[in-house]
Amino acid sequence: MRKLGIIAIVVGIIVIISALSMDVSVVTGMGGRVNNLGLMADRQNYTILGGLFFIAGILMAIFGGRSQGSAVSVGERQCPFCAEMIKNQAIKCKHCGSDVEPIKAEEPVSVRQLSKVYNKDGLVQHWVVALPFSDKAEYVKVKEGLVLTGIPVHSETSSFLRVGPYSAKDEAGRIMRKLMQNSLHGNIEEFWVAPDESVEATSLQSGVCR
Incomplete structure (x- = not known):
């Protein structure tokens, strides 16, 4: 569409220039020249036609370019290292040649995922992403990275920061991929919560930045 718009602009300019350069005068019997009404009307018509081509070409170039840009962005994302557009897969x-994590299309939640799993103590199975650190500097780095991604800390120990919990392991995996894109690496761990706390955990998931 954009290419057609450029062609229409060029054609319109050529037609307008040709119309304006038309000689609309004719030779009289006495050797002079006078303007011919028919030729003047033709010049006016060609000028209007060229103007229409020119305006139509501009509109096609503008709106055709926008729709094309939108189509290109479907299925693409920004590289977290150089900010250039790359495929989701x-x-x-x-x-820039950097290794990135592929993004898979969201899959519908199955009935198995929606069903809760209980242990012998009546706790509900959930999943957390545990991010390890070995010293104070790494702890600060991991904490700052979570703030930038908008994912809240659920709990922490002397060597791990945990985010979650998530009722589906696939959801925890998606969060871990998001963290890896921000140079945060961790592991998915099983986590058991009380049934009433499971509702609170689900609410926490809905507030996570996606």
Whole structure:
């Protein structure tokens, strides 16, 4: 569409220039020249036609370019390292060569995922992402990375920061991929909560930045 718009603009300019350069005068019997009404009308018509081509070309170039840009962005994302556009399924950026995590299409939640799993103590199975750290500097780095991603800390120990809990392991995996895109690495761990706390955990998931 955009290419057609450019062609229409060029054609319109050519028609307008040709119309304005038309000689609308004719030779009289006495050797002079006078303007011919028919030729003047033709010049006016060609000028109007060229103007229509020009305006239509501009509109096609503008709106055709916007729709094309929207179509290109479908199924693409920004590289977290160089900010250039890459495919969602890409594992290496074609621009900077960095390794990136592929993003898979969201799958519908199955009935099995919606059903709760209980242990012998009546606790409900959930999942957390545990992010390890070995010293104070790494602890601060992990904490700052979570703040940037908008994912809240659920709990912490002397060597781990945990986020979650999530009722589905796939959801925890998606969060871990999001964290890896921000240079945060961790492991998915099983986590058991009381049934009434399970509702609170689900509310926490809905508030996580996606």
